[in-house]
Amino acid sequence: MTTLPPLAMTRPKLTSLARQKLPCCPETIPRAQLIKEKDDIDHYLEVKFKGLSKEEVAAYRNSYKKNICVDMLRDGYHKSFTELFSLMEKWDALREAAKVRSILWLQRPLEEQPDKLDHFYYYLTRAEVAERKEYFEDVYNNLYALACYFNNPEDKWVRNHFYQRCFQIAQLIKIDGGKKAAESLGHMGLLFEEDGQLLEAAEYYEAFHQLTQGRIWKDETGRFLNLLACESLLRTYRLLADQMLENKDYKQAIKILIKASEIAKEANDKKMEGEASYYLGLAHLAAGEHKTALAVLRSYTELSTDLDDDLSLGRAYEAIAKVLQSQGEMTEAIEYLEKVVKIARNNFQSLDVVKASTMLGDIYNKKGYYKKASTYFQQAFDTTEELTNMPLIDEIKVHYGIAKAHQMMLTVNNYVEAADLASLDCLLAWKEGRSDIAPDPVTGEPRGSTTENV
Numbered sequence: 001m002t003t004l005p006p007l008a009m010t011r012p013k014l015t016s017l018a019r020q021k022l023p024c025c026p027e028t029i030p031r032a033q034l035i036k037e038k039d040d041i042d043h044y045l046e047v048k049f050k051g052l053s054k055e056e057v058a059a060y061r062n063s064y065k066k067n068i069c070v071d072m073l074r075d076g077y078h079k080s081f082t083e084l085f086s087l088m089e090k091w092d093a094l095r096e097a098a099k100v101r102s103i104l105w106l107q108r109p110l111e112e113q114p115d116k117l118d119h120f121y122y123y124l125t126r127a128e129v130a131e132r133k134e135y136f137e138d139v140y141n142n143l144y145a146l147a148c149y150f151n152n153p154e155d156k157w158v159r160n161h162f163y164q165r166c167f168q169i170a171q172l173i174k175i176d177g178g179k180k181a182a183e184s185l186g187h188m189g190l191l192f193e194e195d196g197q198l199l200e201a202a203e204y205y206e207a208f209h210q211l212t213q214g215r216i217w218k219d220e221t222g223r224f225l226n227l228l229a230c231e232s233l234l235r236t237y238r239l240l241a242d243q244m245l246e247n248k249d250y251k252q253a254i255k256i257l258i259k260a261s262e263i264a265k266e267a268n269d270k271k272m273e274g275e276a277s278y279y280l281g282l283a284h285l286a287a288g289e290h291k292t293a294l295a296v297l298r299s300y301t302e303l304s305t306d307l308d309d310d311l312s313l314g315r316a317y318e319a320i321a322k323v324l325q326s327q328g329e330m331t332e333a334i335e336y337l338e339k340v341v342k343i344a345r346n347n348f349q350s351l352d353v354v355k356a357s358t359m360l361g362d363i364y365n366k367k368g369y370y371k372k373a374s375t376y377f378q379q380a381f382d383t384t385e386e387l388t389n390m391p392l393i394d395e396i397k398v399h400y401g402i403a404k405a406h407q408m409m410l411t412v413n414n415y416v417e418a419a420d421l422a423s424l425d426c427l428l429a430w431k432e433g434r435s436d437i438a439p440d441p442v443t444g445e446p447r448g449s450t451t452e453n454v
Contacts, residue, residue: 065111068121079131080124087120087158094157119149136172140180143169147187156194163187182211182225189232198240205233209263230267234260238279250287257283274303274312278319285323293323314343314352321359330363337363341379350387354380354396361399370407377403 062070065088072081091110110117123142130138147162163184170184189204212226219225237260244253257280264276277300284293297320304312317336324333337356344352357380364373377400384393412430415423 063111064114065117068117072121072125075125077125077128080121080128083124084120087161090157116150116155119146123149136169137176137180140166140169140173140184160191163191177215178211179215179217179225182208182215182217182229183219185211186225186229186232189236193232193236193239198236198243202233202236202240205229205236209233227267227269230263230269230272233263234272234276237263241279241283245283245286250283254280254283254287270303270307271309271312274300274307274309277303278312278315281319281323285319285326288326290323290327294320297323310343310347311349314340314347314349317343318352318356318359321356325359325363330367334360334363350383353383354387354392357383358396358399361403365399365403365406370403370410373403374400374407 069081069085072078072084088110095109123146127139127142130136130142143162143165147159147166150156150158150162166180167184167188170180173180185204185208189201189208192198192201192204209226209229212224212229215226217225219228237256241253241257241260244250244256257276261273261276261280264273267273277296281293281297281300284290284296297316301313301316301320304316317340321333321336321340324330324336337360340356341353341360344350344356357376361373361376361380364370364376377396381393381396381400384396412427415427
């Protein structure tokens with residue numbers, strides 16, 4: 001979105017005079033003080049500036065917002081005044097609603113923001129003049145400038161209002177081949193996406209994508225509109241697919257992600273194509289289609305290798321390991337997870353180290369290799385301490401504790417089964433101290449299961 005420079009404008013007479021008494025006080029001024037200030041101004045004007053017109057006196061007495069409105073009406077911008085007045089009413093209504101919900105609300109009164117009022121006056125009146133002459137492209141540019149100016153969390157509803165106005169005006173522009181219409185479709189898609197209405201957003205993005213196909217149009221930052229349309233559409237499709245997967249509607253989720261994958265290939269962007277393959281592979285995995293999931297994820301691996309993108313490669317290996325684990329092919333899954341740990345360590349991705357180490361610990365724990373499971377859980381635990389993520393630390397503690405308990409249980413069972421004097425002494429010593437079990441007096445190692453020793 002464009003960041004506009006400070007506005008250099010020629011203000012009307014009332015506005016210029018009123019501007020001299022700004023900035024406005026952000027606090028509520030007591031009525032007695034207002035009356036005193038009015039009397040002081042009257043006296044000052046009477047003494048110093050005899051002969052001032054009523055309009056000039058009013059410029060000092062009235063609020064800046066009122067002077068802006070008066071200037072609009074006096075100069076014949078009735079349509080601009082109507083739109084501004086409607087926006088000001090909504091502004092006040094939103095402030096009152098926020099005041100009811102919370103004592104602390106952020107939205108300041110419009111009277112205290114003269115720069116915003118200046119922008120309203122400047123661009124709305126210019127748009128109205130252009131509309132009278134049927135210069136619809138100039139109308140669009142002025143309304144879009146207002147949308148850019150109000151693109152902040154506090155005033156997003158104002159931005160959305162001008163996005164809708166731009167969309168309406170763009171339908172009347174016939175001289176640019178449809179570029180402004182395409183841009184406005186993208187803005188409308190964003191409006192609905194931010195509001196959580198993903199189906200409506202997808203419709204606008206699809207129309208945006210269709211209009212930009214085969215075009216070399218660029219936005220104000222130099223980005224191709226077609227690429228922007230593909231990115232927006234893929235993002236929306238993925239969010240829709242996530243909702244479908246949550247509802248276990250796997251067929252529809254896979255269908256929409258296949259569509260996303262085709263759009264990514266059309267965009268000729270390998271990174272985008274890889275992202276689409278990744279989410280499609282996970283959808284096939286969720287649906288239990290392991291063979292298809294593995295094929296799609298291997299294509300993601302190839303794309304990540306071509307791009308020399310280690311982080312994407314690590315993510316691909318982790319997803320493949322999940323598929324292999326679901327198929328019961330634990331040996332291959334372990335190989336991929338060990339690659340993930342290595343890549344994550346080389347790129348200082350601590351969270352990925354924790355995830356892969358925990359998966360390895362779970363696999364070894366289920367196979368009965370408790371010593372190895374404890375090693376990987378300890379590795380995950382040591383890494384979580386660096387992240388200072390308490391919920392994650394607590395979760396890893398539980399995994400680590402279970403694996404250590406299993407490891408100790410096997411050793412104790414082996415001592416019990418041995419039923420000799422040395423084993424009995426070790427058990428008694430352990431009962432007294434409740435620390436780690438003493439090493440096997442024969443091998444010098446803690447006794448473990450037969451399968452683990454093998």
